[in-house]
Amino acid sequence: MSILPDFSLKHPSxxxxxxxxxxxxxxxxxxxxxxxxxxxxxxxxxxARTLIDLTGIMELRELDADAKGLRIGSAVTLREMTGNADLRVRYGAIAQACEAIAGPGHRAAATVGGNLCLDTRCLYYNQSEWWRKSNNYCLKYKGKICHVAPQGNRCRAAFSGDLAPALMVHDAEVDVAGPEGRRRFALRALYREDGADHLTLAPGEFVVAIHIPPGNPSALLSAYAKIRIRGAIDFPLAGVAVACETAVCRSRWR
Ligand SMILES: Cc1cc2nc3c(=O)[nH]c(=O)nc-3n(C[C@H](O)[C@H](O)[C@H](O)COP(=O)(O)OP(=O)(O)OC[C@H]3O[C@@H](n4cnc5c(N)ncnc54)[C@H](O)[C@@H]3O)c2cc1C
Ligand code: SF4
Structure with a gap:
């Protein structure tokens, strides 16, 4: 890996x-x-010559469960998520997905917002600069061809975040802020089918929080499982979240 380039770091509060x-x-x-x-x-x-650190904004660090449902600030860490007893009991898929991400050291720093906004991955993209240059780069960054599907004109790099499907089965909504103000929409609408530009965030927008509505009957009956090459510290080849909502499912599952 190359040396990290120079950048300035801003710390908004x-x-x-x-x-x-x-x-x-x-x-x-x-x-x-x-x-x-x-x-x-x-x-x-x-x-990027400027990085804007979101972890000093207290509103983004809060994890609250009350009558209004669950609110997860985007800078809550994955370790804080897995350590939350209420989350483990009532939102099984979410707790299991957090536990399956990277390793303990990563989870101590890694956040919910970062996981949801993770870049897409591809064998031809997650390589060193000299490796990609020697292959004339690719459509996702600097190049004119896709090495996975050379006849195609669209990047198919995969989104490999574990948390999004687990949040989606709990009907999560995402709250974002940016130069044009605040808006809130269904988490599934955060993504589009384009590996080179997979997030629907407008320029300058960032994720503030995730909201999960109260009284979700599936709360006790959701689960997340992933298939990965290594048994630990590995991205999912496939990740599946399910939630069971009816009384019949409830009795069969137990
Ligand atoms: C060895 C290793 C194994 C890993 N395994 C997994 C795995 O199994 N599953 C998995 O899902 N991930 C895995 N990851 C990826 C990563 O560690 C996690 O996805 C983590 O949750 C990213 O969060 P972060 O806060 O560190 O994000 P950052 O690195 O800080 O940011 C990631 C991206 O999100 C953007 N971003 C961050 N916060 C926000 C926000 N609030 N709003 C808008 N954009 C934002 C950043 O600009 C950047 O583009 C792994 C990483 C490593 C190094
Ligand atoms: S364009 Fe996308 S799918 Fe094709 S090689 Fe590049 S990163 Fe991979």
Whole structure:
């Protein structure tokens, strides 16, 4: 891996300051735990001179469960998620997905927002700069061809985040902020079928929180499983989340 390029780091302590920071430098990137972004910067996949650290914004660090449902701030770490007793009991798939991500050291820093906004992955993309250059790069970054499907004109790099499907079976919504204000929409609408541009966030937008509605009958009956090459610290080849909502399913599952 190459040396990390120089960058400046901004530390907003409010959502408004983070929005102001990205307005001042639209080419900047948000960073949370850095477990994906820093590796990609070292590989030359991300060229950002300014990083905006979201982990100092207290509103993004809060994890609340009450009558309004579950609210997960985007900078809550995966370790905080797995350590939350209420989450483990009532939202099984979410707790299991968090536990299946990377290793304990990664989970101590890695966040929910970073996992949801993880870059897509491909054998021809997650390589060093010299490796990709010697292959004339590819459609996703700097190149004109897809090495996976050379006849095609669309990148098929896969999204490998474990958490999104687990949140989706609990009807999660995502709250985002950016230069055009705040908006909230179904988590499934955060993604589109394009490996080179898979997030529907507008320029400068970032994830503030995830909301899960209250009284979800599937709460006790959801689960997440993944298939991966190594038994631990590995991205999913496939990840499946399920939630069972009816009384019949409930009795069969137990
Ligand atoms: C060895 C190893 C194994 C791994 N295994 C897995 C695995 O099994 N499953 C898995 O899902 N992931 C895995 N990962 C990837 C990564 O560690 C996790 O997905 C982690 O949750 C990313 O969170 P982060 O806070 O570190 O993100 P960062 O690296 O800080 O950010 C990731 C991306 O999200 C953007 N971003 C961060 N926060 C926000 C926000 N609030 N709003 C908008 N954009 C944001 C950043 O700009 C960046 O593009 C692995 C990583 C490593 C190094
Ligand atoms: S364009 Fe996408 S799918 Fe094709 S080689 Fe590049 S990263 Fe892989």
């Amino acid at each position: 409010t959502i408004e300051q983070a929005v102001a920071a990205i307005r001042t430098d639209p080419a900047g990137r948000f960073i949370a735990g850095g477990t994906d972004l820093i590796a990609n910067m070292r590989r030359g996949l991300v060229d």
